[in-house]
Amino acid sequence: MGQVKSNDSNWAENQARNTRQLAVWTGAWVATIAIAAFGPKLLWDYNPVLSVVAVLASLGVGFGMVRVNGHYLQGLDELQRRIFLEAAALTLGVGMVCGLAYELLDDIKLITFNPEISHLVVLMSLTFMGGMIAGQRKYQ
Amino acid sequence: MKNRLKVLRAEHDWTQARLATELEVSRQTVNAIEKGKFDPSLPLAFKISRLFGQPIEQIFQDESES
Numbered sequence: 001m002g003q004v005k006s007n008d009s010n011w012a013e014n015q016a017r018n019t020r021q022l023a024v025w026t027g028a029w030v031a032t033i034a035i036a037a038f039g040p041k042l043l044w045d046y047n048p049v050l051s052v053v054a055v056l057a058s059l060g061v062g063f064g065m066v067r068v069n070g071h072y073l074q075g076l077d078e079l080q081r082r083i084f085l086e087a088a089a090l091t092l093g094v095g096m097v098c099g100l101a102y103e104l105l106d107d108i109k110l111i112t113f114n115p116e117i118s119h120l121v122v123l124m125s126l127t128f129m130g131g132m133i134a135g136q137r138k139y140q
Numbered sequence: 141m142k143n144r145l146k147v148l149r150a151e152h153d154w155t156q157a158r159l160a161t162e163l164e165v166s167r168q169t170v171n172a173i174e175k176g177k178f179d180p181s182l183p184l185a186f187k188i189s190r191l192f193g194q195p196i197e198q199i200f201q202d203e204s205e206s
Contacts, residue, residue: 011164077165079178139172 011077018068018075025065032058079139087131095124143200146174148192162191 035043036054044050073084099120105111149159149170156174160167163184172178180188189196 012161012166015166077169078181078184079169079172080166082178136168139168139177 015075018072022065022068022072025061025068029058029061029065032061083132083135083139086135087128090131091124091128094127095120098123141179141200142176142203143173145170145188145199148194148199149174152192163187 032054036051036058039054040046040051073081076084102115102120106113106115145159149156154162156167156170160170163170165184169178169180173180185196185200189199192199
């Protein structure tokens with residue numbers, strides 16, 4: 001009850017398989033992002049057709065990763081899901097508040113460089129990792 | 141919420157890992173429930189009840205009632 005895959009014989013094995021699938025899809029998505037980012041300059045000399053294909057591939061694999069992440073979340077037990085969701089909520093809040101403040105710094109000319117989306121991604125990644133670690137410690 | 145999960149587990153001479161396997165949850169979840177840091181959902185509480193063959197109210201007690 002309450003388990004998406006409760007009819008499967010080995011819950012731990014299912015979870016390990018979901019984790020592996022998520023790792024594979026995440027790795028594939030990072031690879032497609034890297035190809036779309038560096039391919040135009042290094043591989044196909046800014047050919048627009050190939051660039052569009054690379055971006056579409058990145059989007060396709062990215063949405064696949066989101067779907068697999070949903071399966072992963074559903075496969076967690078209720079405590080793990082709570083820890084995950086608390087970390088995700090923290091990440092969303094920090095990302096939105098800090099992201100908007102960061103953009104504002106540029107708009108009101110308090111910083112001399114352009115805000116990069118990658119800075120926000122790094123902040124959100126670190127926040128999520130911190131949230132997960134804090135959650136694991138909280139329920140130890 | 142207080143519970144007798146640790147006592148019941150000891151009576152069956154089970155490890156937390158074994159109980160976690162029976163309940164299809166992680167060992168961390170069993171540990172958190174035993175320590176009272178996490179209250180299980182009603183479906184999981186029923187599963188525990190069925191596993192040990194005892195009514196829920198004999199396993200879980202509301203601390204405000206005691």
